[in-house]
Amino acid sequence: MAIEVKICGINSPAALSAAVEGGAALVGFNFYRKSPRFVTPEAAAALARTVPASIKRVAVIVDLDNEAIAALLAAVPLDMLQLHGKEDPTRAAAIRARFRKPVMKAISIAQASDLEAADKFLPVVDRLMFDAKPPPSMKDALPGGNAISFDWTLLAGRDWPKPWMLAGGLNPENLAEAVRISGARRVDAASGVEDRPGVKSPEKIRALLALAKTL
Numbered sequence: 001m002a003i004e005v006k007i008c009g010i011n012s013p014a015a016l017s018a019a020v021e022g023g024a025a026l027v028g029f030n031f032y033r034k035s036p037r038f039v040t041p042e043a044a045a046a047l048a049r050t051v052p053a054s055i056k057r058v059a060v061i062v063d064l065d066n067e068a069i070a071a072l073l074a075a076v077p078l079d080m081l082q083l084h085g086k087e088d089p090t091r092a093a094a095i096r097a098r099f100r101k102p103v104m105k106a107i108s109i110a111q112a113s114d115l116e117a118a119d120k121f122l123p124v125v126d127r128l129m130f131d132a133k134p135p136p137s138m139k140d141a142l143p144g145g146n147a148i149s150f151d152w153t154l155l156a157g158r159d160w161p162k163p164w165m166l167a168g169g170l171n172p173e174n175l176a177e178a179v180r181i182s183g184a185r186r187v188d189a190a191s192g193v194e195d196r197p198g199v200k201s202p203e204k205i206r207a208l209l210a211l212a213k214t215l
Helices: 013-022 041-048 066-075 089-099 112-121 175-182 202-212
Strands: 004-007 026-030 056-061 080-083 103-109 127-132 164-166 186-189 194-196
Touching: 004 013, 004 202, 013 026, 013 202, 026 041, 041 066, 056 066, 066 089, 080 089, 089 103, 089 112, 103 112, 112 127, 164 175, 175 186, 175 202, 186 202
Parallel strands: 004 026, 004 186, 026 056, 056 080, 080 103, 103 127, 127 164, 164 186
Antiparallel strands: none
16 A cells, blocks of 8 residues: 655645645645745635545644634635644544544654553544654744654554554655654655745655655
8 A cells, every 4th residue: 555645735736736646645734824834715725626536635723713613614625624733632522523524633742652642532533643743942833844753663563543644854855764664654744845944846745755656
């Protein structure tokens, strides 16, 4: 089975075309205003409408209230909600029940004990994502997309009863090693397929997706 890839932070037609033509399984639109990958609902809607039905359109949201989520879903055709903030299991369950969309929860990882949080979310989400927790020394760190990785051996030999994705600084140069060490069969790439923060590289997207097909 080839590696399933999500290209996150899509904000241009060129990036979207590279992701679609390259075989991405999911594309992510980042609605966190402080992120360099932020895209307005209007711009995201124009892009999302062109995505083939075979590819899931994911909203990356950070601690939004119900009113904001409802407005987003009314404006943009989306298939999944990715919770990348401080949402707890109760909030994740409420979002899933209210909006009737599959929910993926990002878990920030720096050490083995951080993995324990995943168990609390298993009953209330459809997917998990393991992303790198920024070190305290990183000023103005984002909830995700900081171009840093965590120790992939923390995931080695582990599995969960829900699909899970590996994220955090993945790029065409380290993807094979990340998959080999972690055992991940689903991955998320954002900063690692950019020329600079928020500016996707179609060439890097194509290279990562081509590699993923061989793993």
